[in-house]
Amino acid sequence: MTATATATQAHGAPAPAAPTGTAPASTAPAAAPGTAALDEAVRRDPAGHRVLTGDRPTGPLHLGHYFGTLQNRVRLQGLGAEMFVVIADYQVITDRDIAHRLAEHTENLALDYLATGLDPERATIFPHSAVPALNQLLLPFLSLVSVAELGRNPTVKDEIAHSDQAAVNGLMFTYPVHQAADILFCKANLVPVGQDQLPHLEVARTVARRFNERYPRPDGARVFPQPEALLSAAPLLLGTDGTKMSKSRGNAVPLSADEDTTARLIRGARTDTDRRISYDPAGRPEVSSLVLLAALCQGRPPERIAEEIGDGGAAALKRTVTESVNEHLRPIRARRAELAADRGYIRQVLRAGAERANAVADATLTEVRDVMGSL
Incomplete structure (x- = not known):
């Protein structure tokens, strides 16, 4: 596979400098078979590749996250790809009634990212809720996907099966399209994912393709790329109960545990x-x-x-x-532990990331409104 589009470059204030100390070097496994061409494309043209990845702030990241995706993100950062890392706080309420300790979990997620090697000088780390234009993309994107397609999504079915809610809310069914907005707002063309997230990425590819077909630009160029999946070579790690390691199932070993x-x-x-x-x-x-x-x-x-x-x-x-x-x-x-001693620095990183993400999201939303004739 090869990347299909060149990402628009981000603008905004640089992130503040990190405290003293350096993050540990990555010992990530090699890329999964079939991703060698993508790796080589990033090496040849790092500026032409933009990565979107992230997590919901529902609790501490664990060993499954670390070996499944975090190391891959640090490896891509090292190759020179531009990184956007979303802390998807709005998506916490897809499968739970209340977002408990959301601010605390958001900061702790940023701590995990920085501790494992993501560099705020090279990675835009931002909370979902801090970028209004990103969420406005959800409405036109929903018009491009049928209810039947959303209901068939296997990841949605699995999340429903393990939901903490007495009844499934409407946001759960729009979850894949919300993730498509996360990916496409910055025109990401590479998305590091685990095998179980491939159906969500396929929704983003479908939304991009259908939007480009329905709303062609006058110059013939596409508004959105169709993002490619980049899988880690690390197989799925099981939790302590023998099922998939997951924050919500209480079977994980957190990175932050002593x-x-x-x-x-x-x-x-x-x-x-x-x-x-x-x-x-x-x-x-x-x-x-x-x-x-x-x-x-x-x-x-x-x-x-x-x-x-x-x-x-x-x-x-x-x-x-x-x-x-x-x-x-x-x-x-x-x-x-060093980073946690300065919570003000963590908040600076999130503010700077939100500023950069907003600049990109505003530009994308303006372009979307233009081609839709709604400016």
């Missing part, structure tokens, strides 16, 4: 009755996910980790995983 809490959570992880440790994702998913986690932290093949533990059983496996995770996260946690 070493004792990390040890306790890993001790409680589900395994099986076979004492000999092996790496067999299909036959032994829970054990293999723990082996993989140790391997990712150590930068070694999971088969080698399993061979070394051998007949040590689940207790030895969990000790190895705990030591590996705590060792790997130690510099990230130190960096996070």
